[in-house]
């Protein structure tokens with residue numbers, strides 16, 4: 001890996017990451033601020049009780065809104081937050097190497113003695129650092145906001161949620177990075193990574209919707225990410241370890257492929 | 267005693283883009299302290315050759331060695347001794363030219379940046395401006411310093427002065443001659459014939475991906491033909507001249523001749539004729555190459 005390239009990439013992404021953290025924190029602030037009024041809203045619970053059980057489970061609404069953890073996981077962590085971070089990872093991965101390569105911006109870097117593998121590994125390390133920062137800082141913001149608003153955080157394990165989400169995001173980021181290296185084309189890389197992520201998400205959604213489709217959980221990494229369970233302190237550690245290993249495998253594949261690529265267009 | 271290997275050595279280098287495009291069976295070498303002019307019309311394959319030499323592209327056939335390192339399989343080692351200035355310069359997005367140079371220097375593990383500073387001073391590069399705000403010529407200068415900051419012994423320069431004003435072109439030629447004296451091996455592609463004529467020891471001409479000429483610059487200059495424009499007192503004299511010197515092209519009372527070698531036959535043919543004026547047109551290397559280029563009929567012909 002190229003240390004200077006890694007530091008340069010992280011420094012370059014810092015402002016964007018900061019903006020995202022502020023945006024996510026604002027959203028969290030809104031949710032935590034309105035949470036007490038929703039928790040008291042029994043009419044809503046009554047509506048939920050009338051819904052088919054499968055649908056309720058699919059939307060992650062199973063437990064109603066009686067705890068902050070359940071409320072945040074259904075409204076935020078299982079949808080907007082995780083998909084937002086995954087989208088961020090896909091865009092960043094498509095930009096480096098594919099996008100920079102297309103624009104000729106990578107050529108001078110590839111002409112240094114840094115190996116192409118080293119460039120890809122630095123790109124991956126920077127990407128993981130950015131995701132970790134986004135993930136940790138937005139969870140920290142949620143914890144702080146909950147404390148400020150005096151909402152009970154009893155039995156809410158933000159640390160485990162951070163771990164689970166990070167491993168899932170790292171895997172999705174390496175899928176995107178592999179697409180970026182293999183296709184060497186920014187748009188197609190983004191399209192492929194977005195498509196794969198979407199399919200994974202839909203498979204998981206279908207599995208939650210119907211018990212008959214529960215076998216699909218073996219096909220999607222999203223099944224390892226259940227915000228409610230993670231917040232409650234239950235993590236599928238074995239599955240997450242496997243996912244981390246798969247991410248490392250994808251990175252090795254991407255770096256190897258990229259080092260053999262015939263760069264007609266760079 | 268071992269003869270030192272050439273700094274750049276290409277053997278049977280081929281890359282086929284399909285449709286007859288690419289480069290085919292190029293074999294050539296460049297020694298230390300030598301400039302090889304790399305000429306050819308648009309689309310001839312000059313840039314493609316250089317990209318094969320950098321290890322960005324993988325040869326379909328043949329191989330390249332740079333100071334003994336294979337350009338493809340020994341890419342990282344080759345890059346230590348290689349400076350490549352692309353024809354189209356891409357630079358990482360940064361706030362200033364200086365920041366771009368800092369990044370590249372760090373990636374090269376470059377501590378001593380005296381050479382880089384000498385280039386910056388020499389070409390009057392402003393390091394504060396952001397790369398994307400630079401004018402064409404200034405961007406070219408930044409690209410040059412970025413590519414050569416590590417003072418590499420092997421240089422690949424693809425149209426290095428495009429966008430340079432005449433003053434900078436002069437400085438560039440002076441700089442190139444100095445680098446040559448310092449023992450660098452230089453492959454120079456350019457559409458500026460005067461620049462090539464003044465710096466290159468040998469010149470290779472590519473046409474549709476193949477090398478059609480490779481000769482000493484001096485040899486090509488010697489082969490240069492001079493042209494003369496003659497004006498006679500009357501058409502009768504012009505006709506008599508045409509009879510005495512069949513190679514002449516006569517129109518009315520004027521004639522055009524091209525002379526290769528000694529002038530004596532021309533002078534003899536003029537004896538006794540009423541010659542009003544005689545103008546010499548010195549044909550430059552440029553004229554010679556324009557003929558080769560025209561014969562090539564440009565890209566895809």
Ligand SMILES: Nc1ncnc2c1ncn2[C@@H]1O[C@H](COP(=O)(O)OP(=O)(O)OP(=O)(O)O)[C@@H](O)[C@H]1O
Nearest residue numbers: 264265283287288307308309310311312313314315
């Ligand atoms: N990425 C590519 N894909 C397909 N064909 C290409 C590609 N790059 C170059 N070519 C073709 O290869 C041939 C050689 O191109 P090259 O860029 O090497 O020419 P050149 O001699 O540098 O021309 P110029 O003087 O215009 O810079 C051209 O016919 C060109 O169309």
Ligand SMILES: [Mg+2]
Nearest residue numbers: 312313314353
């Ligand atoms: Mg070119």
